[in-house]
Amino acid sequence: MINQNGAKKMVLVETDLRFYTAPSTIPAAGMGLFAKVPLAVGDELLVVGFLLASGSIEDECTRYADAYKFRVGDQLLVPFGYAGMVNHSSQIANMEKVIVGETVYLRTSRSIDANEELFYCYSSYAQERFQLSG
Numbered sequence: 001m002i003n004q005n006g007a008k009k010m011v012l013v014e015t016d017l018r019f020y021t022a023p024s025t026i027p028a029a030g031m032g033l034f035a036k037v038p039l040a041v042g043d044e045l046l047v048v049g050f051l052l053a054s055g056s057i058e059d060e061c062t063r064y065a066d067a068y069k070f071r072v073g074d075q076l077l078v079p080f081g082y083a084g085m086v087n088h089s090s091q092i093a094n095m096e097k098v099i100v101g102e103t104v105y106l107r108t109s110r111s112i113d114a115n116e117e118l119f120y121c122y123s124s125y126a127q128e129r130f131q132l133s134g
Contacts, residue, residue, distance in 0.1 A: 012048055014081040019045065021085050025117050032117045033085040039112035045095070047104040048081030070097065070104045077104050089119035096120060 018039065024032030047070060052058040054076050062069075062078055070077040083106050086095060095106040095118050106120055 010050070012080050014048060016045065016082060018043075019082045019118075021082070024087050026087055026089070029087050031085055032087045033082050034117050035112045035114055038114050039108050041108055041110055043108045043112075044098070044105040045083055045086075045107075045118075046081075047077060047079050047083040047106065049077050049079040049084070051075050051077050051102060072099055072102055072104060075102070086118050086120055088121065090121045093119045093121045
């Protein structure tokens with residue numbers, strides 16, 4: 001889409017009605033992502049966002065989001081939808097990152113109850129940056 005000044009304008013809309021955000025059950029974690037409906041093993045949440053080249057000017061301009069970026073080969077995906085709200089846990093993770101080509105999903109690793117918070121294990125870089133231990 002091009003706006004009136006001739007600049008590119010991208011519009012992302014999160015359309016997955018199976019999820020909602022609310023305060024996390026993890027103290028001091030801020031907001032988290034919760035299942036609105038029961039989810040089965042293998043259900044997937046598409047990671048909506050922008051794919052950019054690692055080391056590019058776009059990568060430099062989004063350093064503030066480094067800990068949230070998903071590595072996809074030589075590229076990075078900056079999440080802008082629900083997937084960016086999934087908090088970390090290495091002990092109670094119920095989702096895992098799956099990459100198919102240039103598409104990233106968070107896939108349930110077990111059945112999830114309605115109103116249950118979703119977690120996955122962050123990368124080593126993100127764990128170090130956020131000083132996470134569990």
